[in-house]
Amino acid sequence: MTVLEPLRDAIGEFRITSGFRTAEVNALLPQSVPNSKHISGRGLDIASDHYDAYQLVGVIKSSRIPYTELIPYADGHVHIAI
Ligand SMILES: [Zn+2]
Numbered sequence: 341m342t343v344l345e346p347l348r349d350a351i352g353e354f355r356i357t358s359g360f361r362t363a364e365v366n367a368l369l370p371q372s373v374p375n376s377k378h379i380s381g382r383g384l385d386i387a388s389d390h391y392d393a394y395q396l397v398g399v400i401k402s403s404r405i406p407y408t409e410l411i412p413y414a415d416g417h418v419h420i421a422i
Pocket residue numbers: 358378383384385418419420
């Protein structure tokens with residue numbers, strides 16, 4: 341995925357909490373939507389030990405990382421899709 345290196349440059353170390361999902365696995369997740377970008381390999385969930393989800397969104401928005409979806413969650417992870 342072309343955003344991984346730019347993400348690391350922008351926010352430092354981070355964890356990928358979810359990446360590609362099959363439609364079957366995606367359907368088992370309570371917060372997922374049927375047309376999730378995870379199914380097409382264009383969605384990624386990340387978390388950081390240094391930023392909460394809202395701070396991550398701010399850093400990503402102020403970077404030049406291209407995205408089509410950028411969603412913070414209360415549990416600390418951010419969904420980003422290209
Ligand atoms: Zn996601």
